Amino acid sequence: MKIFRQVNSHYQVPNPLRVKKFTGSVHIDAISNHSTSSEWCIRTFPKLIKLSHLLKGLDLINERLVNVENKCVVDDEFLTLSMRAFKSTGTAFVMQNMRTCVNKPAYKEPFDVNSLKKICDVLCVSAQQRKLVRLAICPQVTQHQIWTGALMEILNQLEIEMKVKDYGCITKGFNMGRQIVVNCLRFLDDVTSYDPDSASWMWLTPKKDADSPPSAKWADLLEMFNDLINCLKNDHEFLLYVIKLEIMKEGLLQIKDVLVDKNIGYKEALHQQSLVQKKLTKSLGHSSRCLFTLLLYYLYGSIQDIDLDICCWFSEDVAGDKVYLCVGKIMTSDDDKMMMHVVKQLDRVLGVIKFVHEMAEMKEILEIQGHLWCVGSKSKSLAYRGHNFFIHGISLE
Template sequence: MLKKQIPAFDCFGKPSEREPMIVNSLTTVSNVLNVTAQQRKSVRLTICPQVTQHKIWTGALEKILNELKTEIGLLNCQFPSEGTKMGQQIVSSCLKFLDESAGSCDPDSASWIRLSPAKVVDSPRKWEDVFEMFNDLINCFKSEKDRLYHLKKIEVMKGGVSQIRDVLVDNSIGYKDARHQESLIQKKLTKTLGHSSQCLFTLLLYYLYGQYTGRILTSNEEKTVWSGVKQLERALGLFKFVWETAGMKGILELQGHLWCVGHEERSIMYRGNAFFLHGISFGPKSTSSKPL
């Protein structure tokens, strides 16, 4: 078995390997893989035009807002207040903006055959409106930040929105002009989102998987374990994606490690990668001040 060839005790032998690490940017991934500065530039230039496409950009924002809407709804049930009600209204306004933005660029809508009207009744909106709504949303839940996971995602995406504040969203214009607006958003984001941008990283996760990785195992049931393995497999896939995009030499061997209370140690092969399940037991309190 693979577990016998690479014992679990050999993993994380160095203190530096046991330090907590949050994978939230391409820089973090590149540091682990020892990607050079020149290769990082190549990775960013390759990835940016793909993940800043209008449907990816708006799709990621819409998913985050809908997830946040669910979180706020649960919070409102537990702790109803004017703040939660205001937050729900802001989220709904943001989603309405995105819906209008998607409608203006939809080739299946009737707008592509429509000429620009001689007189516009409603003034075109700007992405600055979303930027201001994001600020209001963050201020609205300052004291509830720890309870709202997707509010942190809003803070991340606000960095991208700030780069396109002056871009118009006008669904009364023809298809050709609408595509120009879409292209302008992509160009601005591609130019301004750096390798260390958490916004760029979030867009990449959505581009690759349509969702975001992350899993804490709270049960040792087989279904929960496999769910954790699949989530971790996506995270490992991200490292493989960057490795291949950077044109790195050699073979990248990926391993996944999961910890679960009371679970016996074993190994699993899934899609060509080895996953090690480690058990956690609560024994007598250690007298040592050093981490195990």
């Protein structure tokens, strides 16, 4: 069953896209006055065709080559380098042929959307507005259940990947890492075992004696994270998770002295949970990838960063009160699996951009669109979760 529906045939693409470059294939004659660019496109197009066939069904996600059909990581250096060349060349090809209708490219090359700062840069949010954005977002995404949920999501995904690893290649470090993941999840299970809706009288403060173990702190999880990173840092398959663990260490360092022992009693537990939110809110800035990871989990329950190949502004409409932002991806194929995969990615990007735009209280009306390009694809429009997506062919016609 498809996750999107095709927009009715009478749907009209907004004014900035009602130009020759965006009504079908990308046309070289749009830049006929620039012979050097035209010649480059003619020389480049056969390379794009060759790479699209070689890489069919693959995509680059968080610096890892992934088979979209089965979600498996493809550990092949040659194919990974080929994919980077395909993305970079395809982006340059498309940008060359659409520049006459582009007001301003936000980024000229493929890039990771991995911080609030990058979103604010795309939206041209002023310094004063950025302060408003941070003050509005931080208290929401640093809530105790969001913080612990994001940590558990990372560890759960890592545990799943470790279970499917080739058992013939298991190392001492891998075995130790797997045990650390189990201990980390057990730690978080204890942290999240409180029921904030239960009556306070049910949470009796335990009696302490000389034999009682010392109260646990977030520093204990930080220490486990350091050990886990050391165990996995040389294993290419787990590089993404090593990066994510490093990212979340930023938050752990800020709250390392906060208690998490479930035996400290109801009022003290609520106080410690409140401290987590206050310390994270105060310390995580615009450039923090930890903050952005929490934002993604808050909005979508996901901890994966987002990759974009194209991001650019179109000219304002005649009235001047609306601006158009295009975010897009270059695809190696246009089958349903690939389009579903890319549309979901772009939908998250559009949602985050819209959310930040609203938090910044910007005056202009923002129209955001997702665009997908593929060699030889037919032009069509799709709608998914309230967002419009446009598929374009790349050709020399």
